[in-house]
Amino acid sequence: MPVQAIAFYLLAFVTIAAGLLVVSARNPVHSVLFLITAFFSAAGLFVLLGAEFLAMLLVVVYVGAVAVLFLFVVMMLDVDFAELRQGFVQYLPFGGLIALVIAIEMVMVVAAVATNGAAAKNPLPNASPGGVPNTEAIGRVLYTDYVFFFQLAGLVLLVAMIGAIVLTLRHKPGVKRQDIGKQVARTPKTGMELVQIKPGEGISE
Amino acid sequence: MQAFFANPAVSWTLLTTGGILLVVIWVLLSLAFLLLADRKIWAGVQMRKGPNVVGPFGLLQSFADFFKFVLKEIVIPAGADKVVFILAPLISLILAFVGWAVVPFAPGWVVSNLNVGILYLLAMSSLGVYGIIMGGWASNSKYPFLGALRSAAQMVSYEVSIGLIIITVILLAGSMNLSTIVEKQSGWIWNWNVFGGGLNNLVLLPVMVVAMGMFYISALAETNRPPFDLPEAESELVAGYQVEYSSTPYLLFMVAEYSNIVLMCAMISVLFFGGWNPGFPTDFLSSWHPFAANLFLALVFYAKICFWFFMFAMAKAIVPRYRYDQLMRLGWKVFLPTSLVLVAAVAAWRVFGPAA
Numbered sequence: 001m002p003v004q005a006i007a008f009y010l011l012a013f014v015t016i017a018a019g020l021l022v023v024s025a026r027n028p029v030h031s032v033l034f035l036i037t038a039f040f041s042a043a044g045l046f047v048l049l050g051a052e053f054l055a056m057l058l059v060v061v062y063v064g065a066v067a068v069l070f071l072f073v074v075m076m077l078d079v080d081f082a083e084l085r086q087g088f089v090q091y092l093p094f095g096g097l098i099a100l101v102i103a104i105e106m107v108m109v110v111a112a113v114a115t116n117g118a119a120a121k122n123p124l125p126n127a128s129p130g131g132v133p134n135t136e137a138i139g140r141v142l143y144t145d146y147v148f149f150f151q152l153a154g155l156v157l158l159v160a161m162i163g164a165i166v167l168t169l170r171h172k173p174g175v176k177r178q179d180i181g182k183q184v185a186r187t188p189k190t191g192m193e194l195v196q197i198k199p200g201e202g203i204s205e
Numbered sequence: 206m207q208a209f210f211a212n213p214a215v216s217w218t219l220l221t222t223g224g225i226l227l228v229v230i231w232v233l234l235s236l237a238f239l240l241l242a243d244r245k246i247w248a249g250v251q252m253r254k255g256p257n258v259v260g261p262f263g264l265l266q267s268f269a270d271f272f273k274f275v276l277k278e279i280v281i282p283a284g285a286d287k288v289v290f291i292l293a294p295l296i297s298l299i300l301a302f303v304g305w306a307v308v309p310f311a312p313g314w315v316v317s318n319l320n321v322g323i324l325y326l327l328a329m330s331s332l333g334v335y336g337i338i339m340g341g342w343a344s345n346s347k348y349p350f351l352g353a354l355r356s357a358a359q360m361v362s363y364e365v366s367i368g369l370i371i372i373t374v375i376l377l378a379g380s381m382n383l384s385t386i387v388e389k390q391s392g393w394i395w396n397w398n399v400f401g402g403g404l405n406n407l408v409l410l411p412v413m414v415v416a417m418g419m420f421y422i423s424a425l426a427e428t429n430r431p432p433f434d435l436p437e438a439e440s441e442l443v444a445g446y447q448v449e450y451s452s453t454p455y456l457l458f459m460v461a462e463y464s465n466i467v468l469m470c471a472m473i474s475v476l477f478f479g480g481w482n483p484g485f486p487t488d489f490l491s492s493w494h495p496f497a498a499n500l501f502l503a504l505v506f507y508a509k510i511c512f513w514f515f516m517f518a519m520a521k522a523i524v525p526r527y528r529y530d531q532l533m534r535l536g537w538k539v540f541l542p543t544s545l546v547l548v549a550a551v552a553a554w555r556v557f558g559p560a561a
Contacts, residue, residue, distance in 0.1 A: 003214060029342060033289070036335070056324035060368070064331030065361055068338070072357050075342050075350075133320050135381060178530070 008048055015041040032071045039063045053135040224316045228305050236463050237267035239511075243463075243518045250522035277452035282344060285449065289343035294450065294457035297336025301464035304329040308471050309384045310506055311481050311499035322383040323371055326472060327364070330427060333465055334360040337429075337436060340458070341446035352445025355529065356429060356436030362536035363426040369544035370420045373413070373551040374476045377402045387480030394484035399477040405559060412550050417477045419540055419547075421513075424469040425520055426536065428462065432524040433532055470513035474506060481506040 018038035025031045039062045046055035132140075142150050197203055209215060241256065241263060248255030256263035281290055307322035309315040319325050334357055341353020377398055378386040390396050399417045401409030426433040437445030447458050474480055481502035490498040527535070 003218075027286075029286075030289075033339070052319065052321045053324070056321050056328050059328040060324065060331060064328060064334075064364065068334055068357055068361055071338055072354065075338075076354075135321060180534070 004048060008045070011041045011044040011048070014038075015045065028074045028077075029071065032067065032074050035070075036063055036067045039067065051134055053133075053138060221316065225306070228308075228310075228316060229302060232302065232305055232464060232467065233460075235507075236460060236467065237271075238264070239467060239514055240267050240463055242511075242514070243521070246515065246518040247522045250519070271456070274452055274456035279453060280449075280451045282346065282449050284345040286343040286345065289339050290449075291454065293336050293340035293343060294454040294461070296339065297333065297461035298457045298464075300329055300332045300336065301461035301468065304465075304468045305471075307383055308468070308475065309387055309480060311502040312384070312388075314499055314503060315384060318382065318384055321381045323375065323381045323386070323476075326383075326468075327368055327371060330367075330465065330468070331360070331364050333427075333461070336458070336461065337446045340450065341436075344446075344449035346449055348442045348444075348448045349446045352436040352438075352442045352448075355442075356446060359429070359433065359435060359532060359536075360427055362533060363423045363540070366419060366536065366540035366544045367423045367427060369541070369548055370416045370423070371476065372548050373416050373544075374398055376548070376551045376555050377406070377409075377413075383475055383480075387475055387482065390479040391482050392486050394479075397477065397479040397482070397484070406554065408558070409551060409554055412547050413477070415543070416547050417473070419544060420473060420477070421516070423536075423540065424473065425517065426532070428466045428469055430466060430517055431521040432526050434526065435529055435532060438526065466517055467510060467514060470510045470517065471506075473513050474509035478509055480509075 015038050018034045018041065021034040022031050022038065025034060039058060043055040043058040043063070046052070046058060195203060244266075245255040245263070256266040259265045259269045281287060304326050306316045307319050307325050309318075337356045337360075338353045341349040341351075341356075344350070374386065375381055378389045380386060380389075386398075390398055390402065394400070395407065396403050399413050401407050401413050425431075429436050435445075436442075437447060442448070447455060450458060483502075483505045487498075487502070490501065493501070
């Protein structure tokens with residue numbers, strides 16, 4: 001299908017271009033916006049593969065929640081990026097070396113998989129095995145074969161969440177907090193007091 | 206020429222483009238009058254007359270406003286990030302309209318019958334926050350920025366409960382396809398999801414009514430409608446994220462906001478109130494012309510959307526604005542646990558109940 005080919009090349013080009021712009025943009029907020037573009041076009045690529053459930057999850061979770069918080073933080077931080085760039089030339093050779101090693105590794109792995117690995121044996125992975133929609137297919141695998149890994153991942157997230165709360169929650173003494181239950185339970189009896197004052201004497205505490 | 210149109214790729218493209226155009230024009234025209242209805246209802250509650258000068262009963266007021274916006278000058282503040290500033294309202298508008306692609310108006314009348322339609326709607330409504338954040342940040346001004354930050358936190362919080370409530374509906378229908386969800390609710394009125402989806406599931410009535418109520422309130426928060434319009438709270442932030450916007454960009458923001466509201470109304474109708482189903486068996490339609498039958502069902506759906514829009518307008522007129530910490534408390538401490546319990550209840554009924 002030529003339409004699919006056009007869509008694929010468009011999405012792939014946008015993904016890669018946005019990825020490059022993430023690292024080369026001068027303004028960090030622009031970087032995050034390009035990152036969101038990259039996520040979004042990657043979701044488009046998933047749709048082209050027939051994996052619409054993964055695509056929507058990518059958009060809901062990464063673009064809709066994670067990247068929003070990312071943007072939130074980057075907008076509020078006042079990072080001096082000129083200062084961060086100062087050591088750039090100094091670290092350039094070492095960084096370049098690491099990048100080269102990773103690039104060679106990736107090329108070798110991709111070549112091996114394409115020539116005699118899984119990709120060569122099974123050229124087109126089926127997005128909906130056995131005729132069921134891939135949402136159901138993923139659910140069946142996730143909640144049967146990999147249920148322990150799934151639970152384990154949930155536990156890791158729970159630990160991270162509790163850790164974040166423990167690290168940031170502080171009860172400062174002297175801060176007035178609103179207790180809605182207490183407010184609602186307030187009656188005239190608890191809230192006010194009628195006092196008979198004798199003239200000329202006033203009230204003593 | 207005949208062969209060109211017979212080509213499946215060409216005919217598909219033409220049909221889809223036509224469908225998209227129809228939906229967009231329908232939504233825009235509806236918005237013009239729903240906007241007027243919003244102001245009229247609001248005025249009625251406050252015992253005013255509302256707009257009544259342009260056209261009979263003020264019917265053409267929205268069009269007059271449209272020309273007023275379009276003909277004014279676009280002011281871009283100095284120091285604003287120009288590209289992002291212009292991009293923000295465009296993104297808002299596009300995201301507000303792409304959601305309509307999966308809304309089924311009548312059997313077969315849907316632009317894209319997506320298998321994961323409901324997730325797609327959730328994704329697009331959650332992306333709507335970007336227009337607001339980008340607009341607020343690019344304005345390079347304090348009030349818009351505060352409004353943008355508020356809306357980011359608010360929309361992310363209420364998406365969580367919306368997502369969980371949607372899961373209850375998915376569990377009832379057993380599908381994420383919006384057309385399938387609507388078809389499951391056909392027949393008598395008790396088949397609607399708000400009543401538990403069928404007489405067998407009538408036990409779920411209290412659960413689903415609560416879910417519907419929470420969805421309605423979360424939809425108010427998600428679309429930044431009063432009483433949750435803190436991102437544009439005029440008594441604190443002037444107009445929030447849209448302070449610096451004028452003329453057409455402002456118009457785009459407003460159209461996007463109202464399109465999102467109407468989309469949320471459509472979502473409530475589809476998920477809980479049977480979509481195009483009128484609440485009684487529609488066997489009599491089989492003797493009608495298919496187009497007339499579909500038109501009748503689409504009008505039923507439209508009536509439901511209008512009813513829910515009326516509810517949105519009444520909430521705006523009646524309920525006072527929430528304070529920000531109360532809003533967050535409601536979202537995280539009340540709605541999130543409650544919706545988790547609802548999901549557990551519906552899931553338990555589906556697994557252990559008689560319908561299992």
